[in-house]
Amino acid sequence: MQKDDVLSLVGRLFMAMIFLASAFGKVTNFEGTTRFMESHGLGMASLLCGAAVVVEALGAISLILGYQVRWSAAALVCFLAATTWIFHVVPIDQRVHLLKNLAIMGGLFQLMAFGPGDLSLEGRGRSW
Numbered sequence: 001m002q003k004d005d006v007l008s009l010v011g012r013l014f015m016a017m018i019f020l021a022s023a024f025g026k027v028t029n030f031e032g033t034t035r036f037m038e039s040h041g042l043g044m045a046s047l048l049c050g051a052a053v054v055v056e057a058l059g060a061i062s063l064i065l066g067y068q069v070r071w072s073a074a075a076l077v078c079f080l081a082a083t084t085w086i087f088h089v090v091p092i093d094q095r096v097h098l099l100k101n102l103a104i105m106g107g108l109f110q111l112m113a114f115g116p117g118d119l120s121l122e123g124r125g126r127s128w
Contacts, residue, residue, distance in 0.1 A: 001118065008117030012063045015107055019060035019076065023053045040086055055079045063111075066120020073108040080105050 026033045026049055034045040042048055055075060062072035084101040088094040116122050 005118040005123070008114075009066070009119040011107065012066065012069070012111070012116060012120075015104060015111075016060040016063040018104065019056040019063070023056035023060070026053050026056075042086070052079070052083075063116075066116035066122050069116040069120065069122060070112050073111040077105050077108045077112075080108070 030046075030049060034049050037045040037049060056079070059072045059076040059079070062068050080101050084098060084105075088098040088101060
């Protein structure tokens with residue numbers, strides 16, 4: 001086991017935390033979240049909110065386990081790109097959220113490029 005593998009694991013865990021927290025927030029405040037989505041002009045807010053919970057939760061679990069990380073990172077990038085465009089581009093007071101999402105996408109692009117590291121289900125067959 002090398003230092004880079006530990007850092008990769010920690011990075012995946014940190015990225016997963018924000019997606020798990022976001023999914024949890026949507027589940028525990030489903031009505032408020034759907035009202036917020038509707039206020040931004042989204043139809044079928046309940047369906048889209050449920051889909052967001054599934055994408056965020058499954059993406060986070062994939063990051064934690066280190067399984068199918070490249071595909072999950074790609075799905076999370078697509079999800080983040082859409083949500084960033086819809087909710088954080090136009091209002092000027094959303095600049096920090098915009099930059100945060102861009103930073104997260106940067107980390108996800110790193111996972112797509114380099115994979116999850118040896119401390120993952122994908123890396124378990126390698127010699128440590």
